Every structure is written in C-alpha cells, then in structure tokens.
Amino acid sequence: MARITDVAEVDWTSAHPKREWFEVRQLDQDVYLIAEPGHVNNFLIVGSERAVLLDTGLGVANIRSVAEGLAGKPVSVINSHYHFDHTGGNRLFDDIAIHRLGAQQLAQAAPEGLASGYMAYTRNLIDAWAGYKALDDTYFHLVSGDTLIRPLPAGFHPENYEIVPSQATRLLDDGDVVDLGDRSLRVLHTPGHSPDSICLVDDARGLLFGGDTLNTGPIYAQLEDSDVEAFALSTERLVTDLRHSVQRIFVCHFMRVDNGAELMQEIAEGFQRIVNGDVTYRDNRDCLDYPVREACFEHHSVFVAGATPGPRV
Ligand SMILES: [Zn+2]
Ligand SMILES: [Zn+2]
Structure with missing residues (x-):
C-alpha cells in the first residue's frame, strides 16, 4: 500500500452514497452494533436504568444521536482503550469511563500526522x-x-479531520462491575495491544466485547506501547476465565463482528506460539503504512514490530 499524504483530491463519493455512515444492527437482546464499516465497530448495551456505548468511533459523524435514539435513555461511554479510532466521538458525551492507565493519553494531543x-x-x-x-x-x-x-x-x-482529546469522568479497574439496572457488565483489564486495553463481559448473557484485544483481521501488537508477552497473558486469562461462560465474542475491527468462543482460544494459542518463537512471519504494512511482521493464523493474524516501531493507532 503506497503512502499517500495528500488527501485533498479524494473522490469521497465514489463508494456507496446511499448508505448511512453508521451501520446499525441488533446483535442480541438490547445490544446493538453501531459500525463504521471498514473502520471500527462500536457497541451499545442497553439496560433498564442506563445504557453504555462501548467506544465512540472515529468522530466523523454524530454517534451520540444514533446511540440515544436506539437506547431511549441517556448513554454513558466506556472506551475499550484510548486510541483515537475508539474515542473520536467522546467529545459529544458528558460521562466517559476508561481504564485508569488510559486517562492521561486520552487527554493528550495525538501524535503529529x-x-x-x-x-x-x-x-x-x-x-x-x-x-x-x-x-x-x-x-x-x-x-x-x-x-x-x-x-x-x-x-x-x-x-x-482532527483527533480531539477528552477527559475521563470515571476510571475503571479490573473487576469493576458496571450496573445498567437489569444487566451488568464486568471489566477485564487485558493489556497487550495497549496498557489500558479492556474487555467487557456480560456474564448473564454469555457475551464478550473484545476491544482491540480480540480481532478477526490483524491484531495490532506492533505499536510503541504494545506488549506481546502481556498480550499472551491477557488472552490466556480470557480463556481461563470465560471458556465455560462466553458464547459470543464481538470484535471492534473488520467485518466478521460476531464470533464464537473458539476465537479467544485460537488467539491465545497464537500469542503463546509467538512468545515461544514457534511462528513464521511475513512482511506487511499496518494501516499507517509502517513496516510490520505478520504471523498468520486460521481466523486472525498478529502484527509485531518490524524495522520501525509504529505510532499509536
Ligand atoms: Zn487500538
Ligand atoms: Zn482499534
């Protein structure tokens, strides 16, 4: 993929002008996908008292009005981690929670470029x-x-397009339970992709929201603050904790949003092989055109650092 820095001449109307920017679909009882296809998947989880929007996307359209229209009640934000593609709409909201290790970066200016x-x-x-x-x-x-x-x-x-910093109003820790009334979400701290990465689990309904810890395309472990060994521990911990309770895994990138529980097993085994040196790599480039090495598995791959450390995505 060639690096293209001049975006002024793009024909932005050449794709499918009839579709709305957000693709909205019900995934489960009172659980909605609010996707920006090809970019990022956000999730709305509605309880009897409150609703949570897991991630606010790129910030190029008003996700708050879509989320509140679906929920019919005020919506609080939980960020799966601080990266801009998950927090771009934060500025539209008053109530923003993130793991405590992400709050500082959330409030900082994004890297140049x-x-x-x-x-x-x-x-x-x-x-x-x-x-x-x-x-x-x-x-x-x-x-x-x-x-x-x-x-x-x-x-x-x-x-x-600007990446706008935002302020967390609540700091999350591993094991926190977010009470929505008739349902609750449990916070699992899963560092690896970034130090502040979390997953959310709805134990009662067997749903796992994987953030950027679990994905079906390349999993980004090549970033400056990624940690492959932490990734291996986090994904192994998900398997240990959740293998008997989770039935569906919803992921934040690419088109295969809705996956069976076997995905976390495959990803945990993949990271274990990477840590053990038991994989072969091919050269590839990440979405910002930085060189990476890619280890490929059946339903996902993992990017690890190539010659140049990548910036935060
Ligand atoms: Zn990320
Ligand atoms: Zn992401």
Whole structure:
C-alpha cells in the first residue's frame, strides 16, 4: 500500500452514497452494533436504568444521536482503550469511563500526522473498494449490505479531520462491575495491544466485547506501547476465565463482528506460539503504512514490530 499524504483530491463519493455512515444492527437482546464499516465497530448495551456505548468511533459523524435514539435513555461511554479510532466521538458525551492507565493519553494531543495518516488510509480503502466489490459481484458474493464501504459523511472534510482529546469522568479497574439496572457488565483489564486495553463481559448473557484485544483481521501488537508477552497473558486469562461462560465474542475491527468462543482460544494459542518463537512471519504494512511482521493464523493474524516501531493507532 503506497503512502499517500495528500488527501485533498479524494473522490469521497465514489463508494456507496446511499448508505448511512453508521451501520446499525441488533446483535442480541438490547445490544446493538453501531459500525463504521471498514473502520471500527462500536457497541451499545442497553439496560433498564442506563445504557453504555462501548467506544465512540472515529468522530466523523454524530454517534451520540444514533446511540440515544436506539437506547431511549441517556448513554454513558466506556472506551475499550484510548486510541483515537475508539474515542473520536467522546467529545459529544458528558460521562466517559476508561481504564485508569488510559486517562492521561486520552487527554493528550495525538501524535503529529496521525489524523492525516488515517485519512490517507481511508482514501486507500475507498479506492480499493471499487475493484474489490466488482470481483465480489462476479465471483464470490461475500459482501452484504451491512458490510458495504461508504464515503465519508456529507459535510465532513477529511483535510480538517482532527483527533480531539477528552477527559475521563470515571476510571475503571479490573473487576469493576458496571450496573445498567437489569444487566451488568464486568471489566477485564487485558493489556497487550495497549496498557489500558479492556474487555467487557456480560456474564448473564454469555457475551464478550473484545476491544482491540480480540480481532478477526490483524491484531495490532506492533505499536510503541504494545506488549506481546502481556498480550499472551491477557488472552490466556480470557480463556481461563470465560471458556465455560462466553458464547459470543464481538470484535471492534473488520467485518466478521460476531464470533464464537473458539476465537479467544485460537488467539491465545497464537500469542503463546509467538512468545515461544514457534511462528513464521511475513512482511506487511499496518494501516499507517509502517513496516510490520505478520504471523498468520486460521481466523486472525498478529502484527509485531518490524524495522520501525509504529505510532499509536
Ligand atoms: Zn487500538
Ligand atoms: Zn482499534
């Protein structure tokens, strides 16, 4: 993927102008996916008293109005970690919780070039989409309406995209229980992708929200503050804690949002192999075009640092 830094000339209308920016789908009782397809998946969990939005996405459209429209009550935010693609809409909300190790970075200015770099990635995504869709229409028929890549919203100007810092109003720790009335969410601290990464689990309904700890494409373990050994411990801990209770795993990136519990086993085994040196790597590049090494597994892969440490994503 070529690095493209000039985003001014992008034809942002070339994808699917008829789709709304957010793809909304009910996943379970009072659980909704609010996706930005090709970018990030956010989740709304509604209880009898309160509702929680797990992550606020890129911040290019008003996720608060979508979430509150679905919930019919005030919505509090929990961030799975501090990265901009999960916290971009935080500025729309009053009540924001994050693991205590992420609060400082959430409130800091983003690294130089991150916003423009991500918009360059977005341009590449939209450019690549037309050819991908044409092949799919002819041969594969895997794409469905809810996975269509769409142009950035009308009125949004990519050259003006900014990553806006936000202030946490509540700090989370491992084992905290977030009470929504008739349901509750348990916080699991799962460092590895970033020091502050968490998963949320709805024990009663057997649902695990994996943040960026579990994903079905490349799992990013190559970032400056990623830690592969911590990742191995965190994912092993998920298996130990949850293998008898979790039935479905919802992930924050890529199109295969809804997965069976076996995904966490596969990912934990993958990290164990990486720690043991029992994998082969291929060279690849991450979404900001930094070189990485990639270990590939059946339903996911893992990026580890290549020649140059990557910035935070
Ligand atoms: Zn992340
Ligand atoms: Zn992410």
